Amino acid sequence: MQFAILGPVEARRPDGTPVPLGGPQLRGLLALLALDAGRVVGAERLIDGLHGDHPPEGAAEALQSQVSRLRRRLRDGGAPDGLVEFTPAGYRLAVDPQDVDVHRFERLTAEARATADPAVKRELFAEALSLWRGPALDGLADPPRAARLAELRLAAIEDRVETELALGHHERLVADLRGLTGEHPLRERLAAQLVRALQGGGRPAEALTAFAEIRERLADELGADPSPELA
Structure with a gap:
């Protein structure tokens, strides 16, 4: 079962x-x-x-x-x-x-991070993320554990995107990254990945605009400058 x-x-x-x-x-x-x-x-x-x-x-x-x-x-x-x-x-x-999807997810993401082959890494992340059908622990009164699992999912998404960027799939990532940065507007790694996808896809002006937008959000909402990675 x-x-x-x-x-x-x-x-x-x-x-x-x-x-x-x-x-x-x-x-x-x-x-x-x-x-x-x-x-x-x-x-x-x-x-x-x-x-x-x-x-x-x-x-x-x-x-x-x-x-x-x-x-x-x-x-x-x-x-x-x-x-x-x-x-x-x-x-x-x-x-x-x-026999439990969350434990398979954690095993697959660990295997993906441990492999050096980008194509294998991408397939492992894709298999792990396909196990998600909605918010984890849906309806339970356990916000900390649900938040932890949501963070693990988002980190796996970012790692999958990183692999796709390494494989040169810049243009195909733009739409997904625009959606993800809309859902997580202060997530600097996603913003940096969107900038790189736009630049790698031959859209440098849009990349600069995306960077300017996240820099302004960070200043307005957190009073912070972009991280070195994003900058």
């Missing part, structure tokens, strides 16, 4: 069909267990992830009930018994981490 949390939370049978998981609490519980697949997660940490700083009264008892319901949903979907284990220290999703 495969598990996906880089987007709407899903458990998938070997043929790829999704297992009905029920409401957001069960999907959230599965996501938190999948983040630490193969490792024990304490009950308090699960409660914090599901409810944030203000858990309801009786949250510990409710968690036990939710675990039972999740086990039943997974078993009805064809999972083996014991997939969600109880230990005195907490609960564990007893699967190989590589």
